[in-house]
Amino acid sequence: MPTRIEVVADPVRDRCVLTTDHLSPRQLPGPPGVVRIALVAAGALLLAGDQVRIEVVVSGPVRVEIVETAGTVAYGMRGGSARWDVDIRLTDGASLRWYGEPFVVSADAAVMRSTVVRMENGCTAELRESLVLGRHGEVGGALQTMTRAWIGDELTLAEDLDLSPDARDGWAVMHTARCLDTVTSLGFRLPEEAQTMQLEGCGSIARRLVHEHHESDLQQVR
Incomplete structure (x- = not known):
């Protein structure tokens, strides 16, 4: 069973259905038209054999903001591996903002990470992914990423x-x-700058290569 966040816009009260697995989604207070969801680890993450799947489904003219309460560490796996898969679907004018906390791949970890977004025209998404290869003083393990x-x-x-x-x-x-x-925008473009790539379709990728996560200024992209 995946961790699932499902939000449907409603003129009286937006409907929100949350399902817990490796991560526990919890609704936070938010202004009208905005649904804020915190993601809290339901146990130790990320260990050999873990297969984390997060599904986000948003329908209608509502803005969903996902907040990670802490970063994730993929620990040494002694020859094993783990997966972290995110599947996002946005329809009918939905908007998503998800600025992830650091995802740290420790020495001897092996992780496959994927993000798949399917959205209708008129929807927008803004996603931040911070990948850190190794804890302090380590040479980080192996990480394969796939984004569509x-x-x-x-x-x-x-x-x-x-x-x-x-x-x-x-x-x-x-x-x-x-x-x-990396900050990726879909359905709108980020401001032009030297380190931002404008996609052929309506979207942008802003990216920083730094030694320490706090050296990145991507929280200020717009």
């Missing part, structure tokens, strides 16, 4: 990254950086 995003029938974003130790050291990948911090 559709706006309507158009595949707007397709990206696969191999962030295993041998692959990421090249100057065109991570070089000496330890943290890859």
Whole structure:
């Protein structure tokens, strides 16, 4: 059973159905038209054999903001591996903002992480993903990421990254950086700047390569 956040806009009171698995979603107070959801770990994460799946389904003209209460650490897995999969579906003018806390891949961890977004025209999404390779003083483990995003029938974003130790050291990948911090917008564009890539479809990717997570300024992209 996945962790699931399902929100349907309603003129009287937005309807919200939350399902707990590895993570426990909990509704927070929010202003009218905004549903705020906190994600709280329901147990130790992330360990060998864990298969975390998070589903977010939003329908109607409502803004959903997901708040992570803490970062996630993928611990050493002694030859094992884990998955972290996110599936997002937005319809009928829905809006999502999810600024994730750091996702730390410790030494000897092996993680596959995927994000899939399907949204109708007129919807918007703003997602921050902060990947940190290793705890302080460590050489982080292996991380494979896959991102796909559709706006309507158009595949707007397709990206696969191999962030295993041998692959990421090249100057065109991570070089000496330890943290890859990314904000992706879909359904609207981020402001033009040197480190922001405008997608062919309606969206943008702003990215920072830094040694420490706090050195990134992506919380200020707009």
